[in-house]
Amino acid sequence: MSGTQATSGATSGDPAVQSLYQRLGGAGAVDAAVELFYRKVLRDPRTARFFDGVDMDAQIAKQAAFLTVAFGGPNNYTGQDLRAAHAHLLDRGMGEEQVDAVIELLGATLVELGVSPIDIAEVAAVAGSVRGDVLSR
Amino acid sequence: MNRRLVYDGVEHDIEPHETVLEALERHGRGVPSACRAGTCHSCLLQALDGDPGERARRGLKDTLRAAGYFLACQCHPAGDITAGPPGGELSAPARIASIGWLGHRTLDVRLTVEGEFSYSAGQFVTLLRPDLLARSYSLASLPADGELRLHVRHHPGGAMSGWLADRAAPGDPVTVRGPYGTCFYVPGWPEQPLLLAGTGTGLAPLYGILRDALRHGHSGPIRLVHGALDARGLYLVSELSELARAVPTLDYQRCVLAADTDADAASGPSPKPSPESSSGPGPGGEVRVGDLVDVVTRLVPDPTGHRVFLCGDPDVTRTLQRRLFMNGASNRDIHVDAFTPPASTTPTVPPGTPQATR
Numbered sequence: 001m002s003g004t005q006a007t008s009g010a011t012s013g014d015p016a017v018q019s020l021y022q023r024l025g026g027a028g029a030v031d032a033a034v035e036l037f038y039r040k041v042l043r044d045p046r047t048a049r050f051f052d053g054v055d056m057d058a059q060i061a062k063q064a065a066f067l068t069v070a071f072g073g074p075n076n077y078t079g080q081d082l083r084a085a086h087a088h089l090l091d092r093g094m095g096e097e098q099v100d101a102v103i104e105l106l107g108a109t110l111v112e113l114g115v116s117p118i119d120i121a122e123v124a125a126v127a128g129s130v131r132g133d134v135l136s137r
Numbered sequence: 138m139n140r141r142l143v144y145d146g147v148e149h150d151i152e153p154h155e156t157v158l159e160a161l162e163r164h165g166r167g168v169p170s171a172c173r174a175g176t177c178h179s180c181l182l183q184a185l186d187g188d189p190g191e192r193a194r195r196g197l198k199d200t201l202r203a204a205g206y207f208l209a210c211q212c213h214p215a216g217d218i219t220a221g222p223p224g225g226e227l228s229a230p231a232r233i234a235s236i237g238w239l240g241h242r243t244l245d246v247r248l249t250v251e252g253e254f255s256y257s258a259g260q261f262v263t264l265l266r267p268d269l270l271a272r273s274y275s276l277a278s279l280p281a282d283g284e285l286r287l288h289v290r291h292h293p294g295g296a297m298s299g300w301l302a303d304r305a306a307p308g309d310p311v312t313v314r315g316p317y318g319t320c321f322y323v324p325g326w327p328e329q330p331l332l333l334a335g336t337g338t339g340l341a342p343l344y345g346i347l348r349d350a351l352r353h354g355h356s357g358p359i360r361l362v363h364g365a366l367d368a369r370g371l372y373l374v375s376e377l378s379e380l381a382r383a384v385p386t387l388d389y390q391r392c393v394l395a396a397d398t399d400a401d402a403a404s405g406p407s408p409k410p411s412p413e414s415s416s417g418p419g420p421g422g423e424v425r426v427g428d429l430v431d432v433v434t435r436l437v438p439d440p441t442g443h444r445v446f447l448c449g450d451p452d453v454t455r456t457l458q459r460r461l462f463m464n465g466a467s468n469r470d471i472h473v474d475a476f477t478p479p480a481s482t483t484p485t486v487p488p489g490t491p492q493a494t495r
Contacts, residue, residue, distance in 0.1 A: 055455075
Protein backbone atom coordinates (compact mmCIF):
# COMPACT_ATOMS: atom_id res chain seq x y z
CA MET A 1 0.00 0.00 0.00
CA SER A 2 3.08 2.19 0.13
CA GLY A 3 2.56 5.46 -1.70
CA THR A 4 -1.13 4.91 -2.25
CA GLN A 5 -4.27 5.78 -0.36
CA ALA A 6 -5.37 3.49 2.44
CA THR A 7 -9.06 2.96 1.96
CA SER A 8 -11.80 0.99 3.65
CA GLY A 9 -12.43 -1.22 0.68
CA ALA A 10 -8.93 -2.61 0.68
CA THR A 11 -9.48 -4.92 3.62
CA SER A 12 -12.67 -6.76 2.70
CA GLY A 13 -13.17 -8.51 -0.61
CA ASP A 14 -16.62 -9.89 0.05
CA PRO A 15 -19.36 -7.21 0.04
CA ALA A 16 -21.56 -9.43 2.19
CA VAL A 17 -18.96 -9.30 4.95
CA GLN A 18 -18.70 -6.11 6.94
CA SER A 19 -15.50 -4.15 6.47
CA LEU A 20 -12.96 -4.09 9.28
CA TYR A 21 -13.90 -0.47 10.01
CA GLN A 22 -17.58 -1.41 10.32
CA ARG A 23 -16.85 -4.44 12.49
CA LEU A 24 -14.76 -2.33 14.86
CA GLY A 25 -17.56 0.22 15.20
CA GLY A 26 -16.52 3.04 12.87
CA ALA A 27 -15.97 6.55 14.17
CA GLY A 28 -17.28 5.51 17.59
CA ALA A 29 -14.49 2.96 17.89
CA VAL A 30 -11.87 5.55 16.98
CA ASP A 31 -13.37 7.79 19.65
CA ALA A 32 -13.28 5.05 22.27
CA ALA A 33 -9.73 4.01 21.44
CA VAL A 34 -7.92 7.29 20.85
CA GLU A 35 -7.36 8.39 24.46
CA LEU A 36 -6.53 4.88 25.68
CA PHE A 37 -4.03 4.50 22.85
CA TYR A 38 -2.38 7.91 23.15
CA ARG A 39 -2.09 7.51 26.94
CA LYS A 40 -0.13 4.29 26.35
CA VAL A 41 2.08 6.05 23.80
CA LEU A 42 2.88 8.83 26.30
CA ARG A 43 3.60 6.32 29.07
CA ASP A 44 5.90 4.14 26.97
CA PRO A 45 9.59 5.04 27.22
CA ARG A 46 10.12 3.99 23.60
CA THR A 47 7.67 6.58 22.25
CA ALA A 48 7.05 9.22 24.93
CA ARG A 49 9.93 11.55 24.14
CA PHE A 50 8.78 12.12 20.57
CA PHE A 51 5.73 13.88 21.97
CA ASP A 52 7.49 16.34 24.27
CA GLY A 53 6.07 19.83 23.96
CA VAL A 54 3.39 18.94 21.43
CA ASP A 55 -0.07 20.43 21.66
CA MET A 56 -2.28 17.76 23.23
CA ASP A 57 -5.49 18.75 21.49
CA ALA A 58 -3.88 18.78 18.05
CA GLN A 59 -2.03 15.54 18.79
CA ILE A 60 -5.17 13.69 19.82
CA ALA A 61 -6.80 14.77 16.56
CA LYS A 62 -3.78 13.35 14.68
CA GLN A 63 -3.95 10.10 16.64
CA ALA A 64 -7.64 9.81 15.74
CA ALA A 65 -6.72 10.23 12.07
CA PHE A 66 -4.08 7.51 12.41
CA LEU A 67 -6.55 5.12 14.07
CA THR A 68 -9.05 5.79 11.29
CA VAL A 69 -6.40 4.67 8.78
CA ALA A 70 -5.39 1.65 10.87
CA PHE A 71 -9.03 0.61 11.30
CA GLY A 72 -9.48 0.68 7.52
CA GLY A 73 -11.72 3.72 7.68
CA PRO A 74 -12.24 6.50 5.15
CA ASN A 75 -9.24 8.80 4.82
CA ASN A 76 -7.30 10.81 2.30
CA TYR A 77 -3.79 10.13 3.54
CA THR A 78 -1.15 9.48 0.93
CA GLY A 79 2.28 7.97 1.41
CA GLN A 80 3.67 11.42 0.71
CA ASP A 81 1.65 12.91 3.61
CA LEU A 82 3.00 10.28 5.98
CA ARG A 83 6.57 10.89 4.86
CA ALA A 84 6.27 14.65 5.28
CA ALA A 85 4.60 14.34 8.69
CA HIS A 86 7.29 12.08 10.15
CA ALA A 87 10.45 13.43 8.50
CA HIS A 88 11.40 15.63 11.50
CA LEU A 89 11.01 12.65 13.86
CA LEU A 90 13.53 10.61 11.90
CA ASP A 91 16.09 13.31 12.68
CA ARG A 92 15.32 12.80 16.36
CA GLY A 93 16.00 9.08 16.19
CA MET A 94 12.62 7.55 15.36
CA GLY A 95 12.98 4.11 13.76
CA GLU A 96 11.77 0.51 13.67
CA GLU A 97 11.56 0.35 17.45
CA GLN A 98 9.00 3.15 17.54
CA VAL A 99 6.87 1.70 14.74
CA ASP A 100 6.90 -1.68 16.50
CA ALA A 101 5.96 -0.02 19.79
CA VAL A 102 3.05 1.86 18.21
CA ILE A 103 1.66 -1.34 16.65
CA GLU A 104 2.08 -3.19 19.94
CA LEU A 105 0.37 -0.43 21.96
CA LEU A 106 -2.43 -0.27 19.42
CA GLY A 107 -2.93 -4.02 19.86
CA ALA A 108 -2.99 -3.66 23.66
CA THR A 109 -5.59 -0.88 23.33
CA LEU A 110 -7.83 -3.10 21.21
CA VAL A 111 -7.44 -6.03 23.61
CA GLU A 112 -8.66 -3.71 26.37
CA LEU A 113 -11.66 -2.79 24.23
CA GLY A 114 -12.51 -6.46 23.65
CA VAL A 115 -11.66 -6.59 19.94
CA SER A 116 -11.16 -10.10 18.52
CA PRO A 117 -7.61 -11.35 17.86
CA ILE A 118 -8.40 -11.73 14.14
CA ASP A 119 -9.44 -8.08 13.81
CA ILE A 120 -6.44 -6.96 15.88
CA ALA A 121 -4.15 -8.80 13.49
CA GLU A 122 -5.82 -7.07 10.57
CA VAL A 123 -5.38 -3.64 12.20
CA ALA A 124 -1.72 -4.46 12.87
CA ALA A 125 -1.28 -5.40 9.21
CA VAL A 126 -2.80 -2.14 7.99
CA ALA A 127 -0.72 -0.11 10.46
CA GLY A 128 2.39 -2.06 9.46
CA SER A 129 1.74 -1.43 5.78
CA VAL A 130 2.62 2.25 6.15
CA ARG A 131 5.92 1.51 7.90
CA GLY A 132 7.94 2.31 4.78
CA ASP A 133 6.31 5.70 4.35
CA VAL A 134 6.58 6.63 8.02
CA LEU A 135 10.28 5.74 7.99
CA SER A 136 10.81 7.37 4.55
CA ARG A 137 12.18 4.23 2.92
CA MET B 138 4.06 36.02 -6.55
CA ASN B 139 2.81 38.26 -3.78
CA ARG B 140 -0.76 37.96 -2.67
CA ARG B 141 -3.01 40.96 -2.35
CA LEU B 142 -4.58 42.12 0.86
CA VAL B 143 -7.40 44.62 0.87
CA TYR B 144 -7.67 45.99 4.39
CA ASP B 145 -10.37 48.46 5.26
CA GLY B 146 -10.74 49.31 1.55
CA VAL B 147 -7.02 49.89 0.81
CA GLU B 148 -4.99 47.42 -1.21
CA HIS B 149 -1.57 46.15 -0.07
CA ASP B 150 0.75 43.30 -1.02
CA ILE B 151 1.72 40.40 1.25
CA GLU B 152 5.28 39.16 0.75
CA PRO B 153 5.73 35.37 0.50
CA HIS B 154 6.83 34.75 4.07
CA GLU B 155 4.75 37.44 5.74
CA THR B 156 1.71 36.99 7.90
CA VAL B 157 -1.22 39.33 7.36
CA LEU B 158 -0.19 41.07 10.60
CA GLU B 159 3.37 41.62 9.39
CA ALA B 160 2.14 42.92 6.03
CA LEU B 161 -0.20 45.38 7.71
CA GLU B 162 2.58 46.59 9.99
CA ARG B 163 4.97 47.01 7.06
CA HIS B 164 2.35 49.17 5.37
CA GLY B 165 1.87 51.24 8.50
CA ARG B 166 -1.66 50.06 9.23
CA GLY B 167 -2.48 50.15 12.92
CA VAL B 168 -3.54 46.72 14.10
CA PRO B 169 -3.39 45.73 17.77
CA SER B 170 -1.23 42.74 18.64
CA ALA B 171 0.49 41.28 21.70
CA CYS B 172 1.54 37.61 21.85
CA ARG B 173 1.94 37.07 18.08
CA ALA B 174 1.54 33.36 18.78
CA GLY B 175 -2.17 32.87 18.19
CA THR B 176 -3.32 32.78 21.80
CA CYS B 177 -4.14 36.33 22.97
CA HIS B 178 -6.52 37.12 20.07
CA SER B 179 -5.48 40.82 20.12
CA CYS B 180 -4.94 40.83 16.32
CA LEU B 181 -8.37 39.40 15.50
CA LEU B 182 -9.64 40.54 12.08
CA GLN B 183 -12.70 39.72 10.02
CA ALA B 184 -12.33 38.30 6.52
CA LEU B 185 -14.84 39.67 4.04
CA ASP B 186 -13.50 37.71 1.07
CA GLY B 187 -10.84 35.04 0.60
CA ASP B 188 -9.71 32.21 2.86
CA PRO B 189 -7.55 33.01 5.89
CA GLY B 190 -6.72 29.31 6.31
CA GLU B 191 -7.30 26.89 9.16
CA ARG B 192 -4.22 27.83 11.20
CA ALA B 193 -5.46 31.41 11.53
CA ARG B 194 -8.74 30.19 13.02
CA ARG B 195 -7.41 27.71 15.54
CA GLY B 196 -8.93 28.21 18.98
CA LEU B 197 -11.75 30.43 17.75
CA LYS B 198 -15.30 29.55 18.67
CA ASP B 199 -17.53 28.27 15.88
CA THR B 200 -19.62 31.44 15.95
CA LEU B 201 -16.51 33.55 15.32
CA ARG B 202 -15.28 31.24 12.57
CA ALA B 203 -18.65 31.35 10.87
CA ALA B 204 -18.50 35.14 10.85
CA GLY B 205 -15.12 35.09 9.09
CA TYR B 206 -12.92 35.99 12.05
CA PHE B 207 -9.25 35.02 12.03
CA LEU B 208 -5.97 35.85 13.78
CA ALA B 209 -3.74 38.10 11.65
CA CYS B 210 -0.53 36.87 13.33
CA GLN B 211 -1.22 33.28 12.24
CA CYS B 212 -2.56 34.07 8.77
CA HIS B 213 -0.59 33.05 5.67
CA PRO B 214 -3.40 33.14 3.12
CA ALA B 215 -3.01 30.93 0.07
CA GLY B 216 -4.58 33.59 -2.13
CA ASP B 217 -5.84 37.16 -2.03
CA ILE B 218 -7.81 38.25 0.97
CA THR B 219 -10.11 41.13 1.89
CA ALA B 220 -10.39 41.90 5.58
CA GLY B 221 -11.26 44.56 8.11
CA PRO B 222 -11.16 45.20 11.84
CA PRO B 223 -13.59 43.21 13.99
CA GLY B 224 -17.19 44.26 13.67
CA GLY B 225 -18.96 46.26 16.34
CA GLU B 226 -20.61 43.21 17.90
CA LEU B 227 -17.28 42.11 19.39
CA SER B 228 -16.16 45.47 20.76
CA ALA B 229 -17.67 47.36 23.64
CA PRO B 230 -16.76 50.83 24.88
CA ALA B 231 -15.86 50.75 28.56
CA ARG B 232 -14.44 52.90 31.33
CA ILE B 233 -12.09 52.11 34.13
CA ALA B 234 -14.21 51.86 37.27
CA SER B 235 -11.43 51.31 39.80
CA ILE B 236 -7.86 50.11 40.14
CA GLY B 237 -6.64 48.54 43.37
CA TRP B 238 -4.04 46.06 44.56
CA LEU B 239 -4.49 42.35 45.29
CA GLY B 240 -1.28 41.73 47.19
CA HIS B 241 2.17 42.89 46.18
CA ARG B 242 2.25 42.61 42.43
CA THR B 243 -1.27 42.05 41.21
CA LEU B 244 -3.67 44.79 40.20
CA ASP B 245 -7.43 44.50 40.60
CA VAL B 246 -8.76 46.35 37.56
CA ARG B 247 -12.49 46.86 37.27
CA LEU B 248 -14.23 48.08 34.14
CA THR B 249 -17.71 49.32 33.46
CA VAL B 250 -18.90 48.29 30.01
CA GLU B 251 -21.43 50.49 28.27
CA GLY B 252 -24.32 48.38 27.04
CA GLU B 253 -24.66 44.61 26.96
CA PHE B 254 -21.63 42.36 27.32
CA SER B 255 -22.31 38.62 27.70
CA TYR B 256 -19.59 36.24 28.78
CA SER B 257 -18.91 33.18 30.91
CA ALA B 258 -16.67 33.49 33.96
CA GLY B 259 -13.19 32.33 32.99
CA GLN B 260 -13.25 33.63 29.41
CA PHE B 261 -10.82 36.36 28.40
CA VAL B 262 -11.05 39.75 26.75
CA THR B 263 -8.66 42.08 24.98
CA LEU B 264 -8.27 45.44 26.67
CA LEU B 265 -7.53 48.17 24.13
CA ARG B 266 -6.30 51.61 25.02
CA PRO B 267 -7.37 54.43 22.64
CA ASP B 268 -3.85 54.29 21.08
CA LEU B 269 -4.52 50.60 20.26
CA LEU B 270 -2.11 49.19 22.84
CA ALA B 271 -3.66 45.77 23.42
CA ARG B 272 -3.34 43.15 26.14
CA SER B 273 -5.58 40.21 26.87
CA TYR B 274 -6.77 39.36 30.36
CA SER B 275 -8.97 36.67 31.81
CA LEU B 276 -12.16 37.59 33.59
CA ALA B 277 -12.31 36.98 37.33
CA SER B 278 -15.85 38.31 37.54
CA LEU B 279 -19.25 36.76 36.96
CA PRO B 280 -21.77 38.54 34.74
CA ALA B 281 -23.86 39.10 37.90
CA ASP B 282 -21.04 41.19 39.39
CA GLY B 283 -21.83 44.02 36.99
CA GLU B 284 -18.31 45.28 36.34
CA LEU B 285 -15.66 43.25 34.57
CA ARG B 286 -12.82 42.32 36.93
CA LEU B 287 -9.30 41.64 35.70
CA HIS B 288 -6.25 40.54 37.67
CA VAL B 289 -3.25 42.23 36.09
CA ARG B 290 0.26 41.20 37.01
CA HIS B 291 2.20 44.44 37.49
CA HIS B 292 5.50 44.68 35.62
CA PRO B 293 7.25 47.94 36.44
CA GLY B 294 7.71 49.64 33.08
CA GLY B 295 5.22 47.30 31.42
CA ALA B 296 3.27 49.06 28.70
CA MET B 297 -0.23 48.21 29.88
CA SER B 298 0.32 47.17 33.49
CA GLY B 299 2.65 50.11 34.13
CA TRP B 300 0.05 52.47 32.74
CA LEU B 301 -2.71 50.85 34.82
CA ALA B 302 -0.61 51.03 37.99
CA ASP B 303 0.75 54.55 37.62
CA ARG B 304 -1.30 56.68 35.30
CA ALA B 305 -4.71 55.28 34.48
CA ALA B 306 -7.60 56.67 36.50
CA PRO B 307 -11.27 55.85 37.03
CA GLY B 308 -13.28 57.21 34.14
CA ASP B 309 -10.56 56.67 31.53
CA PRO B 310 -12.07 55.28 28.31
CA VAL B 311 -10.93 51.91 26.98
CA THR B 312 -12.35 49.32 24.60
CA VAL B 313 -13.09 45.74 25.56
CA ARG B 314 -13.05 43.16 22.80
CA GLY B 315 -14.27 39.60 23.17
CA PRO B 316 -15.09 37.47 25.04
CA TYR B 317 -12.86 34.61 23.89
CA GLY B 318 -11.87 31.18 25.08
CA THR B 319 -13.52 27.95 26.09
CA CYS B 320 -12.11 27.62 29.59
CA PHE B 321 -15.31 28.02 31.58
CA TYR B 322 -17.81 26.04 33.67
CA VAL B 323 -20.68 24.40 31.84
CA PRO B 324 -23.56 23.33 34.11
CA GLY B 325 -24.24 19.61 34.17
CA TRP B 326 -22.94 16.64 36.20
CA PRO B 327 -22.85 18.61 39.47
CA GLU B 328 -21.25 15.67 41.36
CA GLN B 329 -18.15 15.56 39.12
CA PRO B 330 -14.91 16.31 40.99
CA LEU B 331 -13.35 19.58 39.82
CA LEU B 332 -9.65 20.34 39.78
CA LEU B 333 -8.65 23.98 39.30
CA ALA B 334 -4.93 24.70 39.10
CA GLY B 335 -3.07 27.78 37.99
CA THR B 336 -0.03 29.98 38.37
CA GLY B 337 0.10 33.70 39.13
CA THR B 338 -2.82 35.63 37.67
CA GLY B 339 -4.09 32.32 36.30
CA LEU B 340 -6.07 32.57 39.53
CA ALA B 341 -8.34 35.14 37.84
CA PRO B 342 -10.22 32.75 35.54
CA LEU B 343 -10.11 30.02 38.21
CA TYR B 344 -11.70 32.36 40.75
CA GLY B 345 -14.45 33.16 38.25
CA ILE B 346 -14.95 29.48 37.36
CA LEU B 347 -15.02 28.49 41.04
CA ARG B 348 -17.66 31.06 41.93
CA ASP B 349 -19.65 30.16 38.81
CA ALA B 350 -19.60 26.44 39.68
CA LEU B 351 -20.77 27.17 43.24
CA ARG B 352 -23.48 29.49 41.95
CA HIS B 353 -24.72 26.65 39.75
CA GLY B 354 -24.90 24.42 42.83
CA HIS B 355 -21.92 22.22 42.02
CA SER B 356 -21.98 19.58 44.75
CA GLY B 357 -18.92 17.47 43.93
CA PRO B 358 -15.52 18.05 45.53
CA ILE B 359 -13.64 21.09 44.22
CA ARG B 360 -9.90 21.39 44.62
CA LEU B 361 -8.21 24.72 43.88
CA VAL B 362 -4.41 24.84 43.76
CA HIS B 363 -2.73 28.22 43.27
CA GLY B 364 0.99 28.32 42.53
CA ALA B 365 3.40 31.23 42.44
CA LEU B 366 7.13 31.84 42.28
CA ASP B 367 7.10 32.98 45.90
CA ALA B 368 4.55 34.01 48.51
CA ARG B 369 4.27 37.53 47.14
CA GLY B 370 2.70 36.09 44.00
CA LEU B 371 -0.15 34.57 46.00
CA TYR B 372 -3.25 36.70 46.51
CA LEU B 373 -6.93 36.47 47.51
CA VAL B 374 -5.65 34.20 50.27
CA SER B 375 -8.04 35.36 52.99
CA GLU B 376 -11.05 35.45 50.62
CA LEU B 377 -10.37 31.92 49.40
CA SER B 378 -9.56 30.59 52.87
CA GLU B 379 -12.84 32.00 54.11
CA LEU B 380 -14.71 30.51 51.17
CA ALA B 381 -13.10 27.11 51.85
CA ARG B 382 -14.27 27.31 55.47
CA ALA B 383 -17.82 28.13 54.35
CA VAL B 384 -17.95 25.51 51.58
CA PRO B 385 -17.06 22.04 52.91
CA THR B 386 -16.60 20.62 49.38
CA LEU B 387 -13.89 23.17 48.57
CA ASP B 388 -10.23 22.40 49.25
CA TYR B 389 -7.89 25.36 48.74
CA GLN B 390 -4.13 24.82 48.46
CA ARG B 391 -1.23 27.10 47.69
CA CYS B 392 2.30 26.37 46.62
CA VAL B 393 5.40 28.40 45.89
CA LEU B 394 8.54 27.49 44.00
CA ALA B 395 10.79 29.25 46.50
CA ALA B 396 10.14 29.55 50.24
CA ASP B 397 10.16 33.12 51.51
CA THR B 398 13.08 34.63 53.31
CA ASP B 399 12.43 37.29 55.95
CA ALA B 400 14.05 39.91 53.72
CA ASP B 401 11.63 39.09 50.93
CA ALA B 402 8.65 39.28 53.19
CA ALA B 403 9.68 42.66 54.56
CA SER B 404 10.49 44.25 51.21
CA GLY B 405 6.93 44.56 49.90
CA PRO B 406 4.79 47.68 50.20
CA SER B 407 2.37 46.04 52.61
CA PRO B 408 3.48 45.67 56.24
CA LYS B 409 1.39 42.59 56.92
CA PRO B 410 3.34 39.91 58.78
CA SER B 411 3.61 37.52 55.86
CA PRO B 412 0.59 35.31 56.56
CA GLU B 413 1.60 33.16 53.56
CA SER B 414 4.99 32.15 54.91
CA SER B 415 5.59 28.45 54.89
CA SER B 416 4.16 25.85 57.22
CA GLY B 417 2.45 28.28 59.61
CA PRO B 418 -1.10 27.59 60.74
CA GLY B 419 -2.10 31.10 59.52
CA PRO B 420 -5.10 31.88 57.33
CA GLY B 421 -5.64 29.09 54.84
CA GLY B 422 -3.12 26.74 56.41
CA GLU B 423 0.32 25.98 55.12
CA VAL B 424 1.91 26.88 51.83
CA ARG B 425 3.55 23.97 50.06
CA VAL B 426 6.97 24.49 48.56
CA GLY B 427 7.34 22.94 45.15
CA ASP B 428 6.46 22.97 41.51
CA LEU B 429 2.73 23.24 40.78
CA VAL B 430 2.90 20.17 38.51
CA ASP B 431 4.35 18.02 41.31
CA VAL B 432 2.06 19.43 43.98
CA VAL B 433 -1.07 18.81 41.90
CA THR B 434 0.10 15.33 40.91
CA ARG B 435 0.65 14.45 44.56
CA LEU B 436 -2.67 15.93 45.71
CA VAL B 437 -4.61 14.21 42.91
CA PRO B 438 -2.76 11.01 42.00
CA ASP B 439 -5.74 9.67 40.08
CA PRO B 440 -7.61 12.41 38.17
CA THR B 441 -9.81 9.90 36.28
CA GLY B 442 -13.28 11.39 35.90
CA HIS B 443 -12.25 14.89 37.00
CA ARG B 444 -13.14 18.05 35.17
CA VAL B 445 -9.94 20.06 35.05
CA PHE B 446 -9.21 23.76 34.53
CA LEU B 447 -5.58 24.83 34.06
CA CYS B 448 -4.66 28.51 33.76
CA GLY B 449 -1.49 30.59 33.64
CA ASP B 450 2.07 29.88 32.55
CA PRO B 451 2.04 28.04 29.19
CA ASP B 452 4.78 25.55 30.12
CA VAL B 453 3.17 24.67 33.44
CA THR B 454 -0.31 24.28 31.97
CA ARG B 455 1.01 22.20 29.04
CA THR B 456 3.01 19.92 31.35
CA LEU B 457 0.11 19.52 33.76
CA GLN B 458 -2.33 18.78 30.95
CA ARG B 459 -0.08 15.97 29.73
CA ARG B 460 0.59 14.62 33.23
CA LEU B 461 -3.09 14.61 34.21
CA PHE B 462 -4.05 12.97 30.92
CA MET B 463 -1.39 10.27 31.42
CA ASN B 464 -2.70 9.71 34.94
CA GLY B 465 -6.22 9.10 33.68
CA ALA B 466 -8.05 12.39 33.05
CA SER B 467 -9.84 12.58 29.72
CA ASN B 468 -8.44 15.31 27.49
CA ARG B 469 -12.02 16.31 26.75
CA ASP B 470 -12.41 17.23 30.40
CA ILE B 471 -9.24 19.33 30.54
CA HIS B 472 -9.75 23.02 29.81
CA VAL B 473 -6.63 25.11 29.40
CA ASP B 474 -6.12 28.87 29.40
CA ALA B 475 -2.41 29.42 28.70
CA PHE B 476 -1.13 32.96 29.11
CA THR B 477 1.34 33.75 26.36
CA PRO B 478 3.45 36.84 27.03
CA PRO B 479 3.52 39.63 24.46
CA ALA B 480 6.18 39.18 21.78
CA SER B 481 9.09 41.57 22.20
CA THR B 482 8.63 42.61 18.56
CA THR B 483 5.32 44.26 19.37
CA PRO B 484 5.91 47.82 18.19
CA THR B 485 4.20 49.44 21.19
CA VAL B 486 6.34 47.62 23.78
CA PRO B 487 10.00 48.53 24.23
CA PRO B 488 12.08 45.49 23.27
CA GLY B 489 13.02 43.29 26.16
CA THR B 490 10.26 44.48 28.46
CA PRO B 491 9.46 41.42 30.54
CA GLN B 492 5.72 41.38 30.63
CA ALA B 493 3.19 38.62 30.78
CA THR B 494 -0.21 38.99 29.24
CA ARG B 495 -3.08 38.37 31.61
